[in-house]
Amino acid sequence: MLTRRTFIEGTAATAAISTLGRQAQADDPISVGAIYDLSGPLQGFGDNQWRCAELAIDQINEAGGLLGRQLEVKLYDAQSDMQFYNQFANQLALRDRVAVVQGGLTSSSREVIRPILHRLDTLYVYNTNYEGGVCDRNFFATGATPGIYVDLLLQAAADRWGKRVYVLAADYNYGQISAQWIRKAAQSLGGEVVGEEFFPLDVNQFGATISRIQAAEPDVVLNVFVGPAHEAFYGQWASAGMNQRIPMMSTTFGGTSEIVRMPPEVVNGIMVIGSYYESLDNAFNQAWLPEFRRRYGTDYGYLTDVPIKDWYGWTLWAEAVRQAGTTDRDAVIEALETGISVDGPGGPVSVDPATHHCFMDTHLAEARDGEFKILQRYQGVAPTNPAAQCDLQARPDTNTMFTPDI
């Protein structure tokens, strides 16, 4: 029963607790949010994304934390399901009140999270290669966009084999937009797209396509395959002996450890491009990779572009918090917009203030006996931003997604 006395006692106790809480705040951990696909069809990506993120967070904490406080990560498994992305993004912003949210893999997951976090004033860092074009002050992307990759790949193809290219791509926005970039890049090189095919994500029969490629006889085939069904292409391509006849390039191959899963005689020679491969011999990677293996064993597959960017995303954000001296969103955004830079296993990465995307080293590589052999390094490659569409310094209120204007 609630008498006046117990009410007063209760209130006094509550007040005492809340003063205690306020006093403890200076040493409280900083809550940060992570959403990754740790189960379901995308687990093959999500596991390593989270490992890289966890390594970055642990390294920050082991070095004494940020502003004298430890990071406490609220990790959610979105189970490859967009509905959970929605739910967890709301929870992280409203209930957990985190300083930053990082994660997501597919473009659809990003477009579920991004508007929610934008509306709820919670900073979002997205660490995956994607089709490009997002222009939003509350959003930072450490991944590469296909505009950069296809230019460099087609140039490399032109130097080696020729300019007639046959394009195979996944049939959704990433594949479609990549194909637009490829057409544009081929045009500006004076080359030609001699064939272009799009595949729904569950197609795994490529007989018709392979014989059409045989008829077209292109100089090179460039693929933007996504997902387990499309992996079937490589076996069928090799079975028809085509891997000995027409060179193959890809902007996506390697992202889910295909290099350890698929037999060398099938995938040897596939040319890829990316900001990170385990075989990079820079000093940072020589120390970083053994540390990763010490923690996670050797059973994780093979790291490339996609998971590694989650390490960069967390490390960049931490650097910005140190520079800003606070975890306050606006101050951190301003710190990131100073063109902040961190060194990492794939070389230095720095933020482009205009687009909130990143400058990064990019490497041309070739699949060779279960490893990627580095062929060439392009230093500090700038994010694509045709005609300066996105300029968040001049127009900070922009909140759109630009598609290539071709």
Place this chain on the structure above:
Amino acid sequence: MDHALVVGLHLLHAMASLALISVGLAVIFGMLRVINFAHGEFLMVGGYAFVLSAGAGLNLWIAMLVVAPAAVGALGFLVERFVIRHLHGDIIATILATWGLSLFLIGLAATVLGYHQQGVAPPFGTVQFSSYSIGIYTFFVILVAIVTVVSLFVWLRWSRSGLLARGAMQNPGLAATLGADTKRLRTAMFVLGSALSGLAGAVLAPLAGVLPEIGATYVVKAFITVISGGATALTGTTLAAALFGFTSQAAAFLSRPVVGEVALLVVAIVLLRLLPTGITGRYFRKAL
């Protein structure tokens, strides 16, 4: 001319793959009437059994044609003995149980076997028709499909045990009164269907790769094929596989791969509208 030949071979290959994917389900769903939502995962387990045993140094053909069917057959035995048998006749419970089994097997494969098991390259070389080349393994897939379907047919049609199996499926009550052990026959048929799925998973593995989620690419097509086949499971499934494989691949040749996928579904819908009981609901009713 060469082009026509290559197109023809690809059409045959599409029909053969579809028949292989579906034949295990034809036994389990078509004959036993067990709606096995984990069918795709049975294929996946067959694929893993193949690449793991081949990776461990076992002879490629033993791994593919013996180990994979045996492993999935054993899995089928356990599943029938401990799950399916107890839900006999309860369709909803069977759907839920096999769906759960499907999720369980995907999760198990993802955590225990992982994403990093090295696959097996398609064996054999290629044959060349002017500017076209085609893998000899394509012929092998066609051959395996034909041998599987024909031997299943011969067994059901002319052997005493095949007759018993058919009888027990068609009229379990009557078969039981005549002294047939229908329970054991159901188990045996389930194991047979599982083993055939394991074989299909292994044979297709070099061309399709092996991943925990690979089952999802098979299960829908297999069900559409068996359902469209109709009452006499084996003949129906073979005819439906030929029809759908032909249509989807022909459409993919004439147009684009996405049209091929659409064509398969359109043909299935039209077919089931015209023949609601499947192909063998009207034609070939005396077949198997």
